[in-house]
Every structure is written in structure tokens, then in C-alpha cells.
Amino acid sequence: MTIVKSILVASFILLSSYYLYAGEKNEYADIRKNYENLIRNDIRAIPYINEYIKKAKKELDYPKLVQGYRDAVLYNPSEYKKLAYADSTIYAALRSKDDDLITYAYLGKGIVYYFSFKKFKPALDQYVKAYRYSKNTKNEYLKYKVIYHLGVVKSYLGYYEEAIDHFNECIAFFERKTKDKLHPNILYDHQRGYLNSLHQITICYGNLQQYSKADSIVTVALSNIADNKDFLLEKSYFFKSKGILKFYQDNYEGAIVDFHQSLPEIIKTGDFEWVSIIYFYLGKCYLKYDTEKSIRSFQKVDSIFNRHHFVVPRIRSNYEYLINYYKKEKDIGQQLYYTNQLLKADSLISKDFTYLSSKIHKEYDRQSLLDDKKYLLQTNHNRTLLTITFFVLTFIFLLLFILHYRKERNSTIKYKLLQEKFNAANSVEKGKGKSLIPVSVSKKMILSVEIIKELTEKLHAFEKNNEFIQKGLTQRKLALKLKTNTYYLSTFINETKGINFNRYIGEMRIHYITVLIYSHKKYLNYTIEALAEECGISTRQSFSDLFFEFNGMRPKDFIRKRKEEVDNS
Numbered sequence: 001m002t003i004v005k006s007i008l009v010a011s012f013i014l015l016s017s018y019y020l021y022a023g024e025k026n027e028y029a030d031i032r033k034n035y036e037n038l039i040r041n042d043i044r045a046i047p048y049i050n051e052y053i054k055k056a057k058k059e060l061d062y063p064k065l066v067q068g069y070r071d072a073v074l075y076n077p078s079e080y081k082k083l084a085y086a087d088s089t090i091y092a093a094l095r096s097k098d099d100d101l102i103t104y105a106y107l108g109k110g111i112v113y114y115f116s117f118k119k120f121k122p123a124l125d126q127y128v129k130a131y132r133y134s135k136n137t138k139n140e141y142l143k144y145k146v147i148y149h150l151g152v153v154k155s156y157l158g159y160y161e162e163a164i165d166h167f168n169e170c171i172a173f174f175e176r177k178t179k180d181k182l183h184p185n186i187l188y189d190h191q192r193g194y195l196n197s198l199h200q201i202t203i204c205y206g207n208l209q210q211y212s213k214a215d216s217i218v219t220v221a222l223s224n225i226a227d228n229k230d231f232l233l234e235k236s237y238f239f240k241s242k243g244i245l246k247f248y249q250d251n252y253e254g255a256i257v258d259f260h261q262s263l264p265e266i267i268k269t270g271d272f273e274w275v276s277i278i279y280f281y282l283g284k285c286y287l288k289y290d291t292e293k294s295i296r297s298f299q300k301v302d303s304i305f306n307r308h309h310f311v312v313p314r315i316r317s318n319y320e321y322l323i324n325y326y327k328k329e330k331d332i333g334q335q336l337y338y339t340n341q342l343l344k345a346d347s348l349i350s351k352d353f354t355y356l357s358s359k360i361h362k363e364y365d366r367q368s369l370l371d372d373k374k375y376l377l378q379t380n381h382n383r384t385l386l387t388i389t390f391f392v393l394t395f396i397f398l399l400l401f402i403l404h405y406r407k408e409r410n411s412t413i414k415y416k417l418l419q420e421k422f423n424a425a426n427s428v429e430k431g432k433g434k435s436l437i438p439v440s441v442s443k444k445m446i447l448s449v450e451i452i453k454e455l456t457e458k459l460h461a462f463e464k465n466n467e468f469i470q471k472g473l474t475q476r477k478l479a480l481k482l483k484t485n486t487y488y489l490s491t492f493i494n495e496t497k498g499i500n501f502n503r504y505i506g507e508m509r510i511h512y513i514t515v516l517i518y519s520h521k522k523y524l525n526y527t528i529e530a531l532a533e534e535c536g537i538s539t540r541q542s543f544s545d546l547f548f549e550f551n552g553m554r555p556k557d558f559i560r561k562r563k564e565e566v567d568n569s
Helices: 006-021 026-032 043-058 062-075 079-096 099-117 120-134 140-156 160-177 184-207 211-224 229-248 252-268 272-286 291-308 317-328 332-352 366-379 381-424 449-464 475-481 486-497 501-519 521-525 528-534 540-551 555-568
Strands: none
Touching: 026 043, 026 062, 043 062, 062 079, 062 099, 079 099, 099 120, 099 140, 120 140, 140 160, 140 184, 160 184, 184 211, 184 229, 211 229, 229 252, 229 272, 252 272, 272 291, 272 317, 291 317, 291 332, 317 332, 332 366, 366 381, 381 555, 449 486, 475 486, 486 501, 501 521, 501 528, 501 540, 501 555, 521 555, 528 540, 528 555, 540 555
């Protein structure tokens, strides 16, 4: 938990830019003037940064390319893009073979892991790499920034004694530099580094229960910046520390005042970790005075946990308070919800805080929580089952209704289209099987005029007498019947009908039986097999498929719609 959020990250990058790039070429400086005064995550900087990076790549100027990528990390609002640009920074820095640039690159990636993703172990890995490259650096500011961040991660992982050593080194360095005659901007950043180190060491002393040491440091820090408006955020963090110390001194009213004084700036900077910790301590303070305010504070901690999927060990008991409260209220639903939340919190703690998780005293051990969860789930089972059953049945009913409605609508549309087809052919004698397939003679017809005339007359008679309903009718049989050969017959049908023999016979049969069903009531009572037999089709399935292919609806649906029409008439 640290003061150094967006403002620190921004000042760190800008200050390191001052150290490394004070003498950069005018053309690069001109590009950076377009965005260097913008605030962190301001997307307006991106086009200029892209221009800067493009120029550095073209000129193979790796120090400038490092600067460009580090600017991209600073100004890009996407956390994942920050990480990608941090990788690019490392690539460019390694190509430069400059240890200081490589140190900045690894440190920058560690900061992204730490501040943007709260992934402490990957952050620590990057800080260690930065430390290796910083051993021989002449840039003291860079060296102690690395030491500082190593201390922050060690503090998070519970290695407080080791972290204190880091922060004592940083305090000595930054305090000494604040007494030097430096440029105002550089002096400001050393003052900030000094205050940040003081804040971090108070956290370590607090966790080691050395409250008197922590209290004396907080008092000194607040006295130094009491009237300084440049350090409002730092002041807020020290008030937060002061509130926690008052809580452990049983001064709950005083702690509440300090916590509320610290919250606005910390919320503003987006430090959700310390915001959740402050709400946790507020909840514990309000337990003494106002149960409703206490529960609301604990619920705010849960809200932050849901939003950021992050929790620190010290606020684990937040869920124990909520579980006990709703157990007394006999609210099984809420009790089960917060039990699940506690299990999730334990899982995260065990991953990121292995050292601490083994030392935390848990009033609710994991097995007990799992047993409670099982009991609550069983108690709530019938209610949940009934609710699920109701919604499932409702969904199925609605789905079936929608499908039935759509099927009926489609059947009605197809039926009306067939009606229009019959009305268009009302000059044809009912049941005689007149083909709806037009005859047209192509100019490129390869058959002689005599053959065409002969086949036209014979095929007309074939259609008029409904001879196409003969079972097992093949092209060869029909050619013999018409006293021609299969080549002439096939060519004639293809050229005049525009379809092959099998489709021609299928269409004639389906049209024939469709007219019969539509025109004669008795066919409405025929089975599908009988209708197939009537028009010369061998199987029920083949008949149903052909009927659907040519009419757009199944024969059973056509019969049903026709029956409805007849009954209504």
C-alpha cells in the first residue's frame, strides 16, 4: 500500500526523463512539447507519442525510443497497453546497452505490474532485474527508486524487517538530497520520495505492532507538511495512518475523523487498496456506535473486492463481521453470499500472500467455511430449485409457443401462395394433371422441327392422361412408350422444360396430387402413404420431401390448412 499512485508514477517518469534526456535533439523536444504538460492517461498525447516513436525507430535512436515507449506507458489509459509498452521499453533499452536505461525499463514494468494489476510477485521479479543493472549506476535517484520499490513489495509480502532496511536507506538518501540546492522540480520529487519512504516505514512498524515508532514518524511527517498544499495526497495518507493508530489506541471517534479527512484525496487518486482498508477500519469503529453505518462500510469493502478482485489479509475479517451479522438477522441468502466471498478472498490471499496467509489467525478456518456453505446451500436448496424450475418451465413454454406461432405463420403464408398458384391455373380441369411447366423452344435446339412437333404432341397427351403417376416410370420406359429414344426424350425435356427428366416427373406428380387434395374433400382424409401411392411415388418419406421441395410445406400441414379452410367455409 503506497502513496505513489498516478502522481508518483507520472513524476517518476518525468523526473527520470529530466535526468536522461535533458540534452535531447530539438526535433524530439519539439514533439514532446505537445504533450509533456498533459496529465497521466490523457489519450490526447498518443498521436504525438506515436510520431516520436516512429522517428526514433527510423533513426535507430534507442535512447529516444526508450523515452517514447515510457511516455506511452504514462499516457495510455489502457492497463494492458501499458504492460505491452513496458515490454517494448525493455526491448529498446536492451538494444541501447545502457544500464541506466535498462534499469528504468525493468523498474517501469514492475511499477505497471504493481500499480495497475496488483501482481506483486511479477513486480518483484522486475524490480530485482532493475536492481542488478543499477548496482554500478552513478544516478543515485534511480538507484534509490529501485531500492524503494523492492521495499514496497517486500512489505506487501510480509517481510517487514527486510522492508524497513530498504526504507531506512531511502529516508537517509532523500532527506539528505532535500537539503541540497537543486532545481525546484527535482527538489520536489526528492521531498516526495522522502515522504513516501516515511509512509511505507510506518506501515511496516504498524504491522509489527510497534505503534509508538509509527506514531512518532506520522507526527513528524504531518508537522513538516502541515501548511504545504503541494503534498495533499501525502498528507491524506499520513492521516490514514494516524486513524489506524488511534483505532488501536481505542480512540474510535478520533479515528473516524482522521479516516474521513484522508478519504477524498485517496479516492481521487484511485488507490482502491487503501480505500478498502479505510472503509474496513471505519466499519470496525462504527461497530461501537452505529451498526447500520458499520455494515454499510463493510459492504463498501466487498464492492471494491468485486470490482478489482483484490484483497489484503488485514481486511479478511470484514467478511466474518458480515457473516455473523446476517446470521443474527437469519438472512440465509446474504449469509451464503458473504461466505462465498470469504472463500474467494482466502483463495486470493493464499496466492499473493503465502507468507502471511500461514500466520493469520482465522476464526473461520477453510473447512468450517465449506461446511457452513454446504449447510446454507442445503437450507436454500428447495427455494432455489422451485425458482429455477419455474423459470425453466416458463422459458420452455414461451419457446414452444414462439416456435408454434412461427410454424403456423409460415404454413399460412405457404398455403396462400399455393392458393394463388391454383387460382392462376383455374382454367385447367381439376384433377387432370396439366403441367405447370411451360414449354419453350430454344433457337439453338439441336432436334429437328419434325421431332420437336412429334414429341410435343405425345408428351401433351402423356400429361393430359396423367400417365406420369405410373409407378416405376423411368426415362427408358417413357421413351419406349412414346416410340422415341432416351437421348431425344432427355434432350427435348431439358430444352423445352428447362429441367431434367426426374424433376419433371416429380413436379408433375406433386402438382397432380396437390390439385386433388385441394379440389376433392375425400383426399383430405387419405393417409400420407395413400397419397404417395395415388401419385406414383414409392415411399412416404420421398413423397413428403418432394411435396415440401415443390410446395414449401409438408403434406400434413397443407391438408390441415385446407381442412380449416373447408370447415370455415
